[in-house]
Amino acid sequence: MFKAHTVQTAPGKSARVIEAVEKKMGFVPNLFAYLAESPAAIQAYVQLDALLAESELTPQEVQLILLTTSVTNRCNFCVAAHSAGGTKAGLDKDTIAAVRREDSPSGARDAALITFVRKVVNERGWVGEEDVQAFLQAGFSKANVFDVITAVSLKTLSNYSNHLAHPELNEQLEPFAWEK
Numbered sequence: 001m002f003k004a005h006t007v008q009t010a011p012g013k014s015a016r017v018i019e020a021v022e023k024k025m026g027f028v029p030n031l032f033a034y035l036a037e038s039p040a041a042i043q044a045y046v047q048l049d050a051l052l053a054e055s056e057l058t059p060q061e062v063q064l065i066l067l068t069t070s071v072t073n074r075c076n077f078c079v080a081a082h083s084a085g086g087t088k089a090g091l092d093k094d095t096i097a098a099v100r101r102e103d104s105p106s107g108a109r110d111a112a113l114i115t116f117v118r119k120v121v122n123e124r125g126w127v128g129e130e131d132v133q134a135f136l137q138a139g140f141s142k143a144n145v146f147d148v149i150t151a152v153s154l155k156t157l158s159n160y161s162n163h164l165a166h167p168e169l170n171e172q173l174e175p176f177a178w179e180k
Helices: 012-025 030-035 039-053 059-072 076-089 093-100 108-122 129-137 142-165
Strands: none
Touching (some): 039 059, 059 093, 108 142
16 A cells, blocks of 8 residues: 655655665665655654654663554564664663563663653553652653653654554564564
């Protein structure tokens, strides 16, 4: 139903984004090939991702949020992508494995982050004050509450897009394949 675009077939603004993604990553994840149908969607994804890099969260924490959201939303493509991204960012392999199994990692801060992300996703943002307080007591800031929401928004865009478009895993992501 949906077309996987290339630089040659994508609408103008989308083509420029695909070129930039390929230059940065060395390949074009199939998610981007489908998101390219909408210049607004592909640009929103790239811009939200760039904004998250400017947050107080570490690259490992951002990847942990993106991976947790993807597991919770059952997005096979994004679980593979963020298992790879988390590995590249230096996220502990045991932590990645725990999230993929829907367990909690051994580190208290990571466990608090994962618990909070799962609450945000599962409760559609209706997170109780006690859950926010537990997140803050784990060493996160009030700004991080909104950083988590921003990351969940980014993954909701891609997870839902993948649910509709059904992209195949790129060969670069195949070692990180996941199915629930």
